[in-house]
Structures are given as C-alpha cells and as structure tokens.
Amino acid sequence: MKKSVSLNVADEKADESVKHLMLRIKEIPKTGYAFGHQDATAYGLGWKNDGNSYKSDVSEVLGDFPAVYGFELGHLELGHSQNLDTVNFNLMGKLIKKAHKDGGIITLSWHPDNPATKKSAWDPSPTVSHILNGGSLHPKYRAWLSKVAEFLNALKTKRGNSIPIVFRPYHEMNGSWFWWGHGNCTPKEFKQLWKETFEYLTQIHDVHNLLYCYATDAVKNEAEYLRYYPGDDYVDILGIDLYHKKTTEAYIEILNDNLTLLSKIGKQKNKPYAMTEGGLNMVTIDNWWTEVLHKNVADKGIVWALFWRNAWPDHYFAPFIGQQSSADFKEFHALPNVLFLKEISKIK
Ligand code: BMA
Numbered sequence: 001m002k003k004s005v006s007l008n009v010a011d012e013k014a015d016e017s018v019k020h021l022m023l024r025i026k027e028i029p030k031t032g033y034a035f036g037h038q039d040a041t042a043y044g045l046g047w048k049n050d051g052n053s054y055k056s057d058v059s060e061v062l063g064d065f066p067a068v069y070g071f072e073l074g075h076l077e078l079g080h081s082q083n084l085d086t087v088n089f090n091l092m093g094k095l096i097k098k099a100h101k102d103g104g105i106i107t108l109s110w111h112p113d114n115p116a117t118k119k120s121a122w123d124p125s126p127t128v129s130h131i132l133n134g135g136s137l138h139p140k141y142r143a144w145l146s147k148v149a150e151f152l153n154a155l156k157t158k159r160g161n162s163i164p165i166v167f168r169p170y171h172e173m174n175g176s177w178f179w180w181g182h183g184n185c186t187p188k189e190f191k192q193l194w195k196e197t198f199e200y201l202t203q204i205h206d207v208h209n210l211l212y213c214y215a216t217d218a219v220k221n222e223a224e225y226l227r228y229y230p231g232d233d234y235v236d237i238l239g240i241d242l243y244h245k246k247t248t249e250a251y252i253e254i255l256n257d258n259l260t261l262l263s264k265i266g267k268q269k270n271k272p273y274a275m276t277e278g279g280l281n282m283v284t285i286d287n288w289w290t291e292v293l294h295k296n297v298a299d300k301g302i303v304w305a306l307f308w309r310n311a312w313p314d315h316y317f318a319p320f321i322g323q324q325s326s327a328d329f330k331e332f333h334a335l336p337n338v339l340f341l342k343e344i345s346k347i348k
Contacts, residue, residue, distance in 0.1 A: 007019045007022055007023065009022055009211060009236050010198070010211070010212050010233060010234050010235060010236050011198075011202050011208055011210060011212075013202065013206075013208050014208050014209075014210070014211075015161075015162045015164065015208045015209050017161055017162050017163065017164040017209060018162075018164040018208070018209055018210065018211055020164070021105065021164035021166075021211060022211060022236065022272075024105070024344075024347050024348070025105070025211075025237070025272050025303050026272055027347050028303045028304070028339065028344070028347065029272070029301045029302065029303055031337060031339065031343075031347075032298070032335075032336065032337030032338055032339050033297065033298070033302045033303060033304055033305060033337070033338065033339065034067035034068050034105065034303060034304035034305075034339040034340075034344050035058075035066050035067055035068065035304070035305065035307075035333075035338060035339065035340050036066055036067065036068025036069065036070055036105075036107070036304045036305065036306030036307065037056065037057075037058055037066040037068070037069070037070065037306065037307050037309075037310075037317075037318050038070035038071075038072070038109075038277070038306060038307065038308050038309040038317075039070065039071065039072070039085065039087060039309045039310070039311075040056040040057075040058060040065070040066045040069055040070075040318075041054060041055065041056050041065075041069070041095045041098070041099065042071070042087045042091065042092065042095060043087070043310070043311075044056060044057035044060075044310045044316075044320055045057060045310050045312075045313065045316055045320045045323075046320075048086075049091060049095070051091055051094070054098060057310050057316075057318055057319065057320035057321075058318050058319070058340075060320060060321050061319050061320065061321055061323075061326050061329060061330065062329070062330060062333050062340065064333060064340040064341055064342050065099075065102070065104070065340065065341040066104065066340060066341060067104055067105060067304065067339050067340050067341050067343070067344035068104065068105045068106075068107060068304045068306055069095070069096070069099040069104050069105070069106050069107070070107050070108070070109060070277075070306050070309075071087070071092050071095070071096060071106065071107075071108055071109075072084070072085060072087070072108070072109050072110070072111065073108055073109070073110040073111075073112075073148060073151070074109075074110060074111035074112060074113075074121060075113070076089060076110075076147055076148055076151055077112045077113065077144035077145075077147050077148060078113065078144075079147060084111060084120070085309065085311065089151065093151070093154065093155065096155055096163060096165075097155070097157065097163065100157070100163045100164075101157070102341060102345060103341065103344060103345025103346075104341055104344065104345070105166065105304070105344070106163065106164075106165050106166065107165070107166040107167075107168055107213065107276070107306065108165055108166070108167050108168065109168050109169075109171060109277075110148070110167075110168075110169045110170075111178070112144060114127050114179045115127050115130070115131050115137050115140055115141050115144065115179075116130055116131075116137060116179075121178050121179060122177055122178060122179075123179060124176060124177070124178070124179055124181065124183070124184045125179065125184075126179075126184060126185070127179050127184075127185075128179070128180060128184070128185035128189045128190065128193055129185065129189055131193070132189065132192050132193060132196060133192075133196055142200065145197060145200050145201065145205075146205065148201070149200075149201055149204075149205035149207050150205075152165065152167075152201070152207045152209060152210065153205065153206070153207055153209075155209060162208065162209035163209060164209050164210070164211065165209055165210050165211070166210075166211045166213050166236075166237060167210040167211065167212055167213065168213040168214075168215050168239060168276055169194075169197060170190070170193065170194060170197075171215040171216075171217075171239070171241065171276070171277070172215070172216060172217040172241055173190055173216065173228045174216045174217055174219055174224055174225075174227065174228065175217045180193065182227075187227050187228050190228045190230075191228065191229075191230040191231070194214075194228075194230035194234060195230055195231075195234060198212065198230075198234050211236040211237055212234060212235050212236050212237070213235070213236065213237040213238070213239045213274075213276060214228075214229060214230070214235045214237075214238060214239065215238075215239030215240060215241055215276040215277070216228070216239075216240055216241070217240070217241050218240065218241070218242055218243075218254050218258050219240070219258060219261065221261070222261060222264070222265060225240075225261065225262070225265060226265070232269055232271075235271065236271065236272075237271060237272050237273065237274060237303070238262060238265060238266050238269070238271050238272070238273040238274075239273065239274050239275070239276030239277075240258055240259070240262050240273075240274075240275060240276060241275075241276055241277035241278060242254055242255060242258055242259075242275055242277075242278040243277070243278050243279060243280075243281075243308075244278070244279065244280035244281075244288075244292070248285065248292055251280075251292065252292065252296050255293075255296040255297055256296055259275065259296075259297060259300035259302060260300065262300070262302075263300050263301050263302075266301070272303045273301070273302060273303065274302050274303045274304045274305070274306070275297065275302050275304070275305040275306065276306055277306055277307075277308055278305060278306070278307060278308070278317075279307040279308050279317030279318070280292070280317065281314075281315060281316070281317060282314060282315075282316060283316075283317065283318075283319060283323065283324065283325040284324070285325065286324055286325055286327075286328055287325070287328045288325050288328065289325060289328045289329050289331070289332035290328050290331050290332050290335075291328075293305070293332075294332060294335065294338065298337055298338075
C-alpha cells in the first residue's frame with residue numbers, strides 16, 4: 001500500500017487510488033502531455049479483440065501503447081452485455097484492469113439512451129426534467145445508474161484495490177445533439193442532473209473510485225464553457241472536445257482559442273485540464289501530429305489529448321500500420337514532451 005495522500009477531490013470519500021491518480025495527473029503537465037486513444041485495445045482497423053490478445057493500432061505502429069485509455073459505457077444502463085459500439089463489458093473490465101496494471105490512465109465516457117423514448121443518446125426529445133428527483137422517470141433512471149455503479153464498483157486490481165477512473169458523463173452539453181445538451185434541458189436542470197448523479201453514485205452506491213470530468217465541445221467564450229458547470233465541488237478535471245472538421249487554419253484557431261481559455265479557467269480553479277476528445281477523421285494530412293496538433297497544444301498545459309476510436313475505414317482517428325500519417329506519428333511519439341505508456345508508467 002502506498003502512503004496516504006492528503007488532497008481534496010470532489011468525492012470526499014474517494015479511495016486512496018483516486019488521490020494517487022490525481023497526483024499523477026498533476027505531475028504530467030510538468031513534463032508534457034499524454035496521448036490517449038478511445039477503445040485502443042478493444043479493436044482497430046481490421047481486427048477486434050477476442051479476449052486472447054492484447055494490442056492496439058497505435059502499439060503496432062510504435063511498439064508503445066497509449067498512456068490514456070478511453071472506454072465507453074453506453075448501453076450498460078440497459079443491462080446489455082456489450083456497449084453501443086459492440087465492446088463486451090466483461091472484456092472492457094479486463095482491458096481496464098490491464099491498462100491500469102501497466103500504468104495507464106482510464107477515462108470513461110457514457111452515451112446513455114434517451115430514457116424517455118428508448119432511442120439513442122442522440123435523440124434530443126426532452127427527458128432531463130423527467131429523470132430528476134421527483135420526475136416520472138426518476139426511478140427508471142436510478143435503476144440505470146445502479147447498473148453503472150455496479151460496473152464501476154467491480155473495477156478492482158487482483159489485490160482488491162479499486163481502479164481509479166476519470167468519469168466523463170454528459171459531455172459536449174453545450175452542443176444540442178445529445179438529450180442532455182443545449183436547448184434540450186436548461187442549465188439548471190443539467191446541473192441538477194450532474195449533482196444527483198454524483199450523489200447517487202457516491203452516497204447510495206458507495207462508488208469511490210472516480211475523478212469527475214466536466215467536458216464541453218468547442219466553445220466561443222468562458223461564459224459558454226461555464227454555462228452548465230455544476231460547481232467546483234462536483235468536478236475534478238476540466239475537459240474540452242476539439243475535432244478537426246473544417247480547414248487546418250480553422251482547427252489551429254480552435255485549438256489555440258479553446259485551450260488558452262481552458263488553461264485560464266483551469267488555473268483560476270486550480271484544476272487539471274485535458275483535451276478529452278478530438279482528432280482529424282482518417283488523419284488525411286501526412287504531418288498532422290507534429291505540425292497541426294503538437295505545435296498548437298504543446299504549450300497549453302493540458303494533461304492529455306485523447307483521440308477517438310478506430311472504428312471503420314472511414315471513421316478512425318489514430319494511425320495503424322500503413323496509414324498515411326504513421327511516419328509523422330513516430331516522430332510525434334519520439335518528442336520529449338509527448339508521453340505514451342512507457343513514459344507515463346514511470347510517473348508513479
Ligand atoms: C461517436 C461515433 C459513434 C459511437 C459514439 C460512442 O463519435 O464514434 O459511432 O457510437 O461516438 O462511442
């Protein structure tokens with residue numbers, strides 16, 4: 001057992017493992033920023049983990065694994081055996097344990113279905129007011145959260161210590177594409193949803209292995225970033241999702257404006273901050289990693305940048321063997337201030 005740490009996190013009963021993770025997270029920006037990938041070890045282009053092998057598209061290219069591992073809980077709430085992207089939850093548990101054992105950082109996103117309509121997270125039909133305490137769908141939503149809590153509580157090492165997780169629910173709420181997003185509920189309702197989720201997990205289900213991450217999509221200003229912010233007592237890490245969708249010039253501006261803003265808010269609040277999702281779909285620019293990404297994020301003080309999933313030939317955000325940006329990705333990996341698993345595992 002490592003020595004006990006005095007450090008405040010949102011959950012006042014947080015496990016020691018969570019406090020150690022927070023200390024590691026605070027160390028990272030002193031050296032650089034960490035590379036993360038969604039579903040890195042669950043599947044990649046042309047392969048799917050069958051439970052017998054351990055690899056990732058990134059490790060095939062580099063001989064080194066990502067430092068940060070994103071996994072997704074959508075459909076856990078329905079009691080399904082696999083998530084909305086066909087990752088089996090038992091396998092996910094194993095991959096989380098392995099990544100943690102290796103010294104990686106785990107972050108979980110959640111795209112729960114719309115509780116009012118049984119359609120997907122992308123169904124904007126009003127539902128938040130109904131799932132809050134006192135609402136007609138509150139019992140149903142609590143049952144959903146119970147399933148999430150059960151999964152989180154089962155994340156333990158072989159020795160029985162809890163595995164700390166950066167939990168990033170209700171993300172991109174400033175956009176209007178999710179049922180918890182802008183225009184589909186009020187900021188007041190959103191904040192209440194966040195607090196009730198926090199309280200339900202920590203107080204009713206004794207989930208104490210989480211750091212809470214609040215993550216918007218790209219914003220125009222500080223007011224937009226903070227419009228749905230539930231309060232300093234309910235958040236540990238500030239996040240922002242920044243995708244390269246239009247021109248390179250536009251993305252460079254988005255990165256600089258948003259990450260400068262995030263760093264300002266992070267410093268004011270004394271909270272670590274990260275680019276919690278992003279990338280250029282199909283990485284269609286040969287030197288994107290060193291020239292577009294690194295040159296515009298390296299000086300911002302982010303803890304990590306996580307790239308989205310390598311799902312299909314026309315939906316992937318990290319290189320694989322033979323992909324056009326692979327050579328540049330190797331150069332990116334070699335930069336002293338870009339951290340992959342080999343380096344991050346040394347930050348104890
Ligand atoms: C989106 C896409 C979807 C996926 C969802 C949740 O960005 O990748 O295919 O279902 O994330 O992982």
